[in-house]
Amino acid sequence: MANTLTHERYCAELDHQVRLFAEALTAAGEDALGHRVPTCPDWTLRHLTEHLGGALRWMGETVRSRASEMVPHDAVPGGSGPGEQAGAPELAEWFGEGARQLVDALRSAGPDAPVWTWSEDQSAAFWARRATHETVIHRADAFRTLDRLDRDFTVAPDLAADGLDEWLQIVCSPQARAHMTSLRKLNTRAGASLHAHPTDMPAPAEGEQPAEWLIEVADGSMAYTRAHAKADVAVRGPMTDLLLTFYRRRSPDHERLEVLGDRGLLDLWLESANFG
Incomplete structure (x- = not known):
C-alpha cells in the first residue's frame, strides 16, 4: 500500500x-x-537513544547522498553517538541534530528522488515514512521507561493508522516471509483471520476505505485489506493503542482494548509477526 500521508x-x-x-x-x-x-530489555534509555539517533543519521546520509546501495553504518558522520560520558542534554542535542539533518535531506530530495532502500519502494518517500514510524514506536519505548506511556503518550489517529498500514505491509511481504522465520509458526493457523477495529476513527467518506483491517493467514503467506469484516478474532480500541499492541508495546489486556474471539490466535500472531 502506498503512503497515505503527504x-x-x-x-x-x-x-x-x-x-x-x-x-x-x-x-x-x-x-x-x-x-x-x-x-527492549537489553537496552538502557541511553542505548535506545543512541540506536534511534544512529538510525536516523544513517537514513539521513542515505537520502542526502542519493545512495544506490546500502550505506555502511561506520561511514555515517557522528553515527555512533556523542560518547558514554555525554549527559542527557548532550545526548538529546546529538539526537536532535541528526534528526534535523534527515528532515532537511528528505525535504530537499522530495518524495520521488531515487534512493536505495531495503524494500521494493526505492525512493525517498520510503524513508520519510519509515523514519517517522520508527521514531513513534521508540518514543513509546522511552515514555514507557519513564512511566509516562499511559499518561502522556499520544499520536494523531491518522498517523497511527498509517503506522499500522506500514507495519502490515512489511510483515505480510514476501521479504518478511523469507527472513522472519518466526512467521512460519502461523502456518499452523492457515485459513484464520484477524480484525483490527479502531474506535476513534471517523467514518470513511464515500469511495474511501474504512480505517479497519482484515488480516488473513494462508499456508506460507499472509494478506491484509482495509475492511470491516468478521474474523476469528477482533481487537477493538483507540487507534494508537491498536498500533502499540501490534508492535507489542501494549498488552491486549489493557483496559482500553477489547478482544473478541480466538485469543490464542491473536497471541500467536503477536508472538510471530514481530520485527521492531
Whole structure:
C-alpha cells in the first residue's frame, strides 16, 4: 500500500516526534539514562537513544547522498553517538541534530528522488515514512521507561493508522516471509483471520476505505485489506493503542482494548509477526 500521508506531513511529524523524545530525555535527567527499557530489555534509555539517533543519521546520509546501495553504518558522520560520558542534554542535542539533518535531506530530495532502500519502494518517500514510524514506536519505548506511556503518550489517529498500514505491509511481504522465520509458526493457523477495529476513527467518506483491517493467514503467506469484516478474532480500541499492541508495546489486556474471539490466535500472531 502506498503512503497515505503527504511527504511534508511525514517530515513535520518526524520533526515533532523527535522534539517530544528529546524533551522527555532532557527533562528526565542523568539518572534516567541508565534505566532499563521494559520493551527492549537489553537496552538502557541511553542505548535506545543512541540506536534511534544512529538510525536516523544513517537514513539521513542515505537520502542526502542519493545512495544506490546500502550505506555502511561506520561511514555515517557522528553515527555512533556523542560518547558514554555525554549527559542527557548532550545526548538529546546529538539526537536532535541528526534528526534535523534527515528532515532537511528528505525535504530537499522530495518524495520521488531515487534512493536505495531495503524494500521494493526505492525512493525517498520510503524513508520519510519509515523514519517517522520508527521514531513513534521508540518514543513509546522511552515514555514507557519513564512511566509516562499511559499518561502522556499520544499520536494523531491518522498517523497511527498509517503506522499500522506500514507495519502490515512489511510483515505480510514476501521479504518478511523469507527472513522472519518466526512467521512460519502461523502456518499452523492457515485459513484464520484477524480484525483490527479502531474506535476513534471517523467514518470513511464515500469511495474511501474504512480505517479497519482484515488480516488473513494462508499456508506460507499472509494478506491484509482495509475492511470491516468478521474474523476469528477482533481487537477493538483507540487507534494508537491498536498500533502499540501490534508492535507489542501494549498488552491486549489493557483496559482500553477489547478482544473478541480466538485469543490464542491473536497471541500467536503477536508472538510471530514481530520485527521492531
